[in-house]
Amino acid sequence: MKNCQLSINNYQLNKTPKVGFVQLALIIIISRIFTLMTHIPLIRDGFSFSEQLLAMAVSSAAAAVLIIPALIFYGRYDTGIVDTACGRNRLRGIIAAAVYLLYLVLACAADVSQFSAFIGCRFDFGAKEWVIALILMIVCMYCAYCGAEGICRSGGAVMVIFLVMAAFMVCGSCEKMSAEHIRCNISAGNAVTAVIDDLAGSTELIVLVLMGKFTRDRYRCGAYLSLAGRLVIAAGITLSVILVLGDYAYICGYPFLDTGSAAGIKFLQRIDAVYMIVWSLAAVLTISLKIFLAADILRTICPKCFPVITIFSAAVYILYLLGIIGNSILMLILMILGAFIVPLCQLPKRSGSV
Numbered sequence: 563m564k565n566c567q568l569s570i571n572n573y574q575l576n577k578t579p580k581v582g583f584v585q586l587a588l589i590i591i592i593s594r595i596f597t598l599m600t601h602i603p604l605i606r607d608g609f610s611f612s613e614q615l616l617a618m619a620v621s622s623a624a625a626a627v628l629i630i631p632a633l634i635f636y637g638r639y640d641t642g643i644v645d646t647a648c649g650r651n652r653l654r655g656i657i658a659a660a661v662y663l664l665y666l667v668l669a670c671a672a673d674v675s676q677f678s679a680f681i682g683c684r685f686d687f688g689a690k691e692w693v694i695a696l697i698l699m700i701v702c703m704y705c706a707y708c709g710a711e712g713i714c715r716s717g718g719a720v721m722v723i724f725l726v727m728a729a730f731m732v733c734g735s736c737e738k739m740s741a742e743h744i745r746c747n748i749s750a751g752n753a754v755t756a757v758i759d760d761l762a763g764s765t766e767l768i769v770l771v772l773m774g775k776f777t778r779d780r781y782r783c784g785a786y787l788s789l790a791g792r793l794v795i796a797a798g799i800t801l802s803v804i805l806v807l808g809d810y811a812y813i814c815g816y817p818f819l820d821t822g823s824a825a826g827i828k829f830l831q832r833i834d835a836v837y838m839i840v841w842s843l844a845a846v847l848t849i850s851l852k853i854f855l856a857a858d859i860l861r862t863i864c865p866k867c868f869p870v871i872t873i874f875s876a877a878v879y880i881l882y883l884l885g886i887i888g889n890s891i892l893m894l895i896l897m898i899l900g901a902f903i904v905p906l907c908q909l910p911k912r913s914g915s916v
Contacts, residue, residue, distance in 0.1 A: 579711035580776050583784030589717040589773075589851060590788035591795055593766035595724060596844040598799050599818050599837070600676045609756045610745040611804050615797060617756030622793045624757070625767055626786065628898065631905035632771045633782050638909075642775035644862050646908050658904045659863045662772065665896040666856040667874065668888035669765040670849055671881035674698060677845045678882075680816065681838075695882055698845070703875045705850035706857060710776040713851050720843045727836055731822040732802055739805040762894035766792070766848075771901050772855045853878070 639646055648655025677698055678691040705713055770788060774781050803817045811817040819837050857870040
């Protein structure tokens with residue numbers, strides 16, 4: 563019966579359109595961009611640039627180590643992690659699914675909360691935040707029904723728009739940049755805290771692990787390319803913000819947006835409108851992909867539960883309304899479990915075992 567179920571899952575997986583390793587890297591980087599465009603945690607918490615840069619590098623190295631079991635797993639199996647766990651032991655599969663689903667639902671609720679708060683704070687549309695969040699969830703549900711390939715294919719266009727916008731922002735604010743704004747002091751305690759905070763905020767790491775099931779080839783290249791890309795983007799955004807805003811970056815609500823506002827581009831009077839478009843597209847792609855992955859897990863453990871996207875989206879919206887988005891410690895624990903422990907448990911205990 564288990565072999566039959568695995569065969570059905572393999573057949574469904576083979577029919578599912580998959581993405582290339584470059585598309586995988588781009589969508590992971592866009593997920594990071596969405597977080598950084600909303601807020602930059604390491605700046606918000608008052609760490610110096612040296613501490614931030616060190617934290618980014620160390621957390622990226624830690625992430626590269628954490629995903630090693632997933633890289634080995636997808637190098638040996640064609641199915642997903644939860645599919646394999648369910649095929650071997652139903653209880654093990656449910657536990658693995660619970661870890662991923664809890665993480666994804668909390669991460670999505672946090673993303674929706676950030677989106678609605680930002681739109682309500684910086685752009686007065688005359689709508690309540692819960693209405694904005696509801697519209698976002700409807701759009702994300704539709705995109706999730708398009709599948710991983712459709713979502714990731716859109717990532718290339720969003721990345722191009724973001725890079726063009728970032729280039730204009732940096733070029734327009736060159737005159738206001740000052741190296742005196744950079745503080746190079748490093749405290750051991752702050753550095754450790756910064757590493758933990760940066761790693762806990764890396765919600766795209768779980769997405770990267772789960773996307774191995776939907777990657778066509780060269781998953782390992784896509785994984786490490788995405789980790790390198792997110793490090794470069796994060797360091798670039800953080801450096802530009804500090805060079806332009808200085809100490810003001812530590813107290814303003816949305817430092818990257820304020821950096822764009824300081825650019826003073828003559829032919830583009832409303833940089834915040836372009837910012838909102840890019841940021842909204844990144845938000846939709848980020849949340850939609852998480853919904854799609856969660857729906858795939860629900861479909862694996864409960865094949866008869868048909869409207870899985872609707873069910874998970876409703877759960878996300880309810881948690882958002884209740885203000886339940888998870889704290890950094892819980893998210894860090896779930897991320898370590900989902901990115902390292904669960905894939906590690908699915909690897910054969912001895913060579914040649916299945």
